[in-house]
Amino acid sequence: MSESAYSLQESIKQLPGNIKESVFRREGGTPEQEQAAAIFGNVFLHLHPARVHINSLRLSYTYGLGLISFFLFLLLTASGVLLMFYYTPATQLAYRNMKDLEYVVSFGIVLRNVHRWSAHAMVAFVFLHMCRVFYTGSYKAPREFNWIIGVCLLLLTLFLSFTGYLLPWDQLAFWAITVGSNIAAYTPWIGDSVRFLMLGGNEVGQMALLRFYVLHVALLPLVAVVLLAVHFWRIRKDGGLSRPQNS
């Protein structure tokens, strides 16, 4: 090869094409191949199969309940990360931060509302999604394991919501967590240790706020993301959404 093939001028000419090719990592094909590659050539979308059964697209079958739950999770992640910029997990500051979000920060109240209402909606929709899966018998072989992961995700959703409940540090939060942690203390034998570890002390205070914060913004979302990925991937591996056998 002559050196001119690698000249700067040529490189600049080919720049858009080369960047595009390096990002999408595919060469042209038939339209059908291109469309399939749009799914399996994408690290996020390849959790989907390249082709889906028409039954999966019937809105009256799934009502999109699982997808709605996932979209709410996305909204919660986005609004939650933004809210973190104005929140301090300290008992003297947390409530003041809430008031600041309400009256001082631009669009602060809207973001807080989005976060709160999405959280309530997510608990409801995850539960509805579970009902859909039950009533259509979709937990049966070969989808047993995905049902288990789904139950874990329901519990995670509840824990995420519960840990977030304390963060505004208002009366509602304080007494709800006091009551909740005392329910946990009724566990036989280890109840008091569970409560002590959960609160990081004997009463709901600074340590409890910090613990709930770390669980809420780091640990639980991380676990949820991993389980969500497995949950979606298993749908594909288990043969797509359930459907009547003869169709």
Next chain:
Amino acid sequence: MSHEKEEIFPRDPNKTYSLMTIVDGDSFQVEHGPDDTLLSWPHLMVRELLLFLLVFVVILGVSLLFNAPLEEAANPLHSTNPAKAPWYFVGIQELVSYSAFLGGIVAPVLIVLSLLLLPYLDRNPKGVGVWFSADRKLATFLFSIFVIAMIILILIGQFVRGPNWALYWPWM
């Protein structure tokens, strides 16, 4: 070999067949019989994006109209009356107000355990993919009892329990 081909694409005796054209085999469907699948892109993805848009718009609309609740700052010296857990735990709290151990530990643990074991206990493969299939009336019935009980407990705890956790009617 022709026998195998027929299995892929079963011959309908009511139809006549003739060769229309020969095309290059560059489709994934070559050597496959007709099936009821569609490409995820665009058929599935476009629907998903539309649904996301809908969810986003609804949540944003609700957020612009209604403010999230915020009471006065936490005060360990004064219990609110009544002190309620978040709504999804209020059903459990209602049980707890009868018996803390049975309602707060035994019932939730039993619920979670039975949910986890459900697919291994119900091995009947019938009725998959159909809403309220007639083949699984018992399962539908039992699960409905669970769902309705949860909803009723949550409604009682959330709306019918007043100060001192006494029953009161919200419209009175």
Next chain:
Amino acid sequence: MQNSSNATTLPMDAADGMVNEDRRGFVKKLGVTALALGVVGAVVECGRFLKPNVLYEPSRVFKVGEVNQFPFGSRTVIEGKAVEIVREKDGVYAISLVCTHLGCLLKPVLNDQEIGYSCPCHGSNFSPKGDVLGGPAPRALPWYDVYMDNTGNLVVDASKENQKRTKLVV
């Protein structure tokens, strides 16, 4: 030694391609055991790490004031400590104001012969001595140790329950 040549003989070759299963099994067991020990150790360490050694909470042993601040027949709520000091003819005792049900703060009921305390959260009622009269509370209200220090102040030790419900005679 048999291996007098320069070439090092691998154990696999030594047995004519046969694997030494005993040795392999032993190494496998050793590896799995080490891994299990490591995981268990890490879990225990994490659990212990999460249990705080120092609590920045108000001390559970605290002074409540001199005896003459509590006249005979008085019931005095100590703000912020969830404790009530009761002074009777035959002595003083300190009773917890934390509901044994779910930890709500009890409200003392005055001018009632039977009910001494009631819980605003779930409606448990307690007698003036702390016994459960009704509601979901599973246990009676604990009495705490009370003693007088050398300055004449009453001191409550909320970390020790007064099981026998003895009154401090002053």
